[in-house]
Amino acid sequence: MHLLNKPTRLQPGDLIRIVAPASPLETHQLEPMQNLLTAEGFRVELGEHVLDRHGYLAGTDEARRHDLVQAFDDPSVKAIVCARGGYGASRFAADLDFAALAATRKFFIGFSDITVLHLGLNRAGLATAYAPMALSFTVERPPYVLDSFKQILHGRTATPADAPMGKAITGGTAEGIVTGGCLCLLTDSIGTQWEMDTKGKIVLIEDVDESPHRVDAMLTHLLNIGALQKAAGIVVGEMTRTDEKTDPGIGGVPWREIVTERLQGLGIPTILDYPFGHFTGMLSMPLGIRARLDADAGRLTYLEDLCE
Amino acid sequence: MHLLNKPTRLQPGDLIRIVAPASPLETHQLEPMQNLLTAEGFRVELGEHVLDRHGYLAGTDEARRHDLVQAFDDPSVKAIVCARGGYGASRFAADLDFAALAATRKFFIGFSDITVLHLGLNRAGLATAYAPMALSFTVERPPYVLDSFKQILHGRTATPADAPMGKAITGGTAEGIVTGGCLCLLTDSIGTQWEMDTKGKIVLIEDVDESPHRVDAMLTHLLNIGALQKAAGIVVGEMTRTDEKTDPGIGGVPWREIVTERLQGLGIPTILDYPFGHFTGMLSMPLGIRARLDADAGRLTYLEDLCE
Numbered sequence: 001m002h003l004l005n006k007p008t009r010l011q012p013g014d015l016i017r018i019v020a021p022a023s024p025l026e027t028h029q030l031e032p033m034q035n036l037l038t039a040e041g042f043r044v045e046l047g048e049h050v051l052d053r054h055g056y057l058a059g060t061d062e063a064r065r066h067d068l069v070q071a072f073d074d075p076s077v078k079a080i081v082c083a084r085g086g087y088g089a090s091r092f093a094a095d096l097d098f099a100a101l102a103a104t105r106k107f108f109i110g111f112s113d114i115t116v117l118h119l120g121l122n123r124a125g126l127a128t129a130y131a132p133m134a135l136s137f138t139v140e141r142p143p144y145v146l147d148s149f150k151q152i153l154h155g156r157t158a159t160p161a162d163a164p165m166g167k168a169i170t171g172g173t174a175e176g177i178v179t180g181g182c183l184c185l186l187t188d189s190i191g192t193q194w195e196m197d198t199k200g201k202i203v204l205i206e207d208v209d210e211s212p213h214r215v216d217a218m219l220t221h222l223l224n225i226g227a228l229q230k231a232a233g234i235v236v237g238e239m240t241r242t243d244e245k246t247d248p249g250i251g252g253v254p255w256r257e258i259v260t261e262r263l264q265g266l267g268i269p270t271i272l273d274y275p276f277g278h279f280t281g282m283l284s285m286p287l288g289i290r291a292r293l294d295a296d297a298g299r300l301t302y303l304e305d306l307c308e
Numbered sequence: 309m310h311l312l313n314k315p316t317r318l319q320p321g322d323l324i325r326i327v328a329p330a331s332p333l334e335t336h337q338l339e340p341m342q343n344l345l346t347a348e349g350f351r352v353e354l355g356e357h358v359l360d361r362h363g364y365l366a367g368t369d370e371a372r373r374h375d376l377v378q379a380f381d382d383p384s385v386k387a388i389v390c391a392r393g394g395y396g397a398s399r400f401a402a403d404l405d406f407a408a409l410a411a412t413r414k415f416f417i418g419f420s421d422i423t424v425l426h427l428g429l430n431r432a433g434l435a436t437a438y439a440p441m442a443l444s445f446t447v448e449r450p451p452y453v454l455d456s457f458k459q460i461l462h463g464r465t466a467t468p469a470d471a472p473m474g475k476a477i478t479g480g481t482a483e484g485i486v487t488g489g490c491l492c493l494l495t496d497s498i499g500t501q502w503e504m505d506t507k508g509k510i511v512l513i514e515d516v517d518e519s520p521h522r523v524d525a526m527l528t529h530l531l532n533i534g535a536l537q538k539a540a541g542i543v544v545g546e547m548t549r550t551d552e553k554t555d556p557g558i559g560g561v562p563w564r565e566i567v568t569e570r571l572q573g574l575g576i577p578t579i580l581d582y583p584f585g586h587f588t589g590m591l592s593m594p595l596g597i598r599a600r601l602d603a604d605a606g607r608l609t610y611l612e613d614l615c616e
């Protein structure tokens with residue numbers, strides 16, 4: 001029923017390493033995640049360069065790549081949680097052997113800029129989790145967000161009953177393997193070896209700090225290359241602060257109107273406002289396993305566990 | 309010596325039509341360009357939908373596309389000047405028959421979002437001018453900018469002697485056909501039928517209102533697909549307001565440092581701060597004809613006229 005390998009399910013006492021492939025953060029911003037993972041029964045350690053800082057990057061490209069590859073290569077490490085997004089993974093993605101990383105079946109967790117690595121790992125055959133990172137738990141989150149993340153940590157995929165639903169742009173139902181992530185990284189992947197493969201898939205889309213016309217431009221880019229037309233379903237999460245980022249020179253349109261206008265003509269089951277992305281109410285979203293989208297009900301239901 | 313056709317040189321009394329393929333503007337913003345073109349001896353008319361407004365677009369996609377195609381199709385129109393950039397050309401670019409438009413050998417002028425149309429026309433065999441639009445002359449410009457634009461209007465390509473030079477990132481000289489434009493449109497073209505062709509070319513790059521890490525991401529995208537590595541030379545203009553657009557969450561690096569860091573390893577003659585882009589001192593830059601880049605001298609010299 002699925003084309004990808006699944007990561008190995010974590011066991012009590014397993015070691016999780018936090019790495020920083022993108023932008024920098026500080027020690028105190030790691031602590032809530034360290035505490036959460038420890039409370040869930042795992043051991044936690046930090047990649048060598050997690051606290052490095054090099055402009056808007058958590059250390060040099062070589063340092064960040066080294067930490068990531070070493071976490072996959074080290075047999076004692078069972079899962080890899082990213083420190084934060086921001087920017088940076090695409091600077092060394094072309095130097096990664098995604099097939100070798102995927103073959104380790106490590107459980108890989110992160111979102112935002114980390115989309116680059118998900119796309120590469122998913123393409124190379126490993127399912128992953130588009131889910132909170134260390135920085136995510138430095139702010140208060142609704143209980144269902146914590147419940148969702150803990151489910152995922154244990155490789156399960158039931159959506160908490162109290163999580164909000166999405167709203168249909170185009171009704172209908174679809175089944176497919178889930179792909180996608182942060183919109184600007186999806187478009188930044190076009191033409192690369194880790195380009196998003198949308199054919200027959202349910203595509204997740206969210207972003208942060210994009211101006212309304214850039215949301216339009218990026219969706220239009222995916223349409224211009226025929227990517228969205230091939231999808232089985234589309235699930236749009238939050239476009240955080242987009243309506244605040246209106247370009248004063250050209251004016252704006254509320255992002256939900258833009259997304260609706262760009263996607264409604266596709267005739268593909270599509271929902272809006274599904275709770276994931278850069279906002280406090282983010283669900284943890286497995287990538288690379290099958291799900292069923294019921295657009296009329298605004299619901300995405302995973303059809304299998306993430307880990308085995 | 310050149311692979312593309314050249315537009316037909318304008319004659320006194322020729323008709324120039326102003327069209328708006330991207331974002332909207334108002335009547336009074338058209339007047340300085342109308343006056344300038346008239347003073348240069350041309351007749352000027354407006355496309356039917358130039359003053360339309362549809363959110364951040366100058367009318368519906370169909371209206372904007374219609375005006376553009378009609379301007380190319382109408383034998384009485386000898387040149388097409390775009391009203392402004394902003395955003396919008398990519399929304400209908402896939403519906404254009406660029407080969408048919410290019411075959412008319414109309415003289416096409418614009419920049420910024422209009423990059424999309426330049427790339428398509430250049431690929432289809434027509435040289436064009438990356439040059440001021442109507443909105444550009446609603447602000448005061450240095451005399452050399454006006455001189456440069458008037459030269460281009462008459463199909464000539466000499467750079468005014470008082471225009472500033474660029475600064476070398478990588479020294480050396482290169483010759484090639486000039487391509488490029490606004491960075492986010494160059495990356496938005498990847499995978500489309502109008503994707504920028506960089507092989508053996510001199511690539512122009514500028515942008516506006518991008519955050520520092522997005523400049524990095526877009527250059528990295530062009531590197532990740534191998535586009536910049538194939539260029540003969542690279543000419544970077546202004547990255548307007550980029551240093552003001554630093555993401556508070558991740559911090560910034562001055563854009564000139566980013567551009568230098570991303571491009572200096574290529575071993576390709578490359579200059580920075582060449583005067584074109586979204587700033588008052590913008591030169592008019594022909595696309596699709598041959599030029600010589602002397603990176604040590606910071607100078608780009610066109611080797612042929614734009615029109616014939």
